[in-house]
Amino acid sequence: MGYLYVLGTILFTVYGQLVMKWRISKFGSLPEPFIDKLLFLIKLVFDPFIFSSLLSAFIASLFWMAAMTKFNISYAYPFMSFSYVLVFIFSIFIFKEPITVYKMVGLVFIVIGIIISSRSIS
Incomplete structure (x- = not known):
């Protein structure tokens, strides 16, 4: 079950990153004046898709907490690097x-780093 928790963390993380990039690219660049930046970011947060990506990050955190009950962090954390691989492929x-x-x-x-770090030396 622990590996499913890690997988859930990875999948929700990847979803959140991809959706956030997709939606933010529709809104354009961050404005220069501070007040405009603030209004821009508030508008982003209330976009339903961006909100879903923020919610996805929260859900990924819940999965990660569950994974931490099953594995040492030094063993589980390298698997999070799969999110880089998936984001690269999907991008x-x-x-x-x-x-x-x-x-x-x-x-x-x-x-290679994931493979090496997932091997336990007994």
Whole structure:
């Protein structure tokens, strides 16, 4: 069950990041004047999709708390790096972001790091 909690954390985190990027890109850039920034951010928070991404972050936190009852943090936390991999993959298809050699090499290192850190030395 612990792995399902980690998976829930990852999936809700990825959902929140992707939806937030998608919706914020529809609103444009952050204005310069402070009051305009504040009004802009308030408008963002009340967008239903952005609100769902904030709610998703909260739900991811609940899953993470449950995962912490099952695993040591030093074991579970590296799995959170899968969120980088998923966001990268989805951003290619959803946002048409470029694939570069540096990004690919970085992702390979992340996956290798997850594999290495998930091995327990007994």
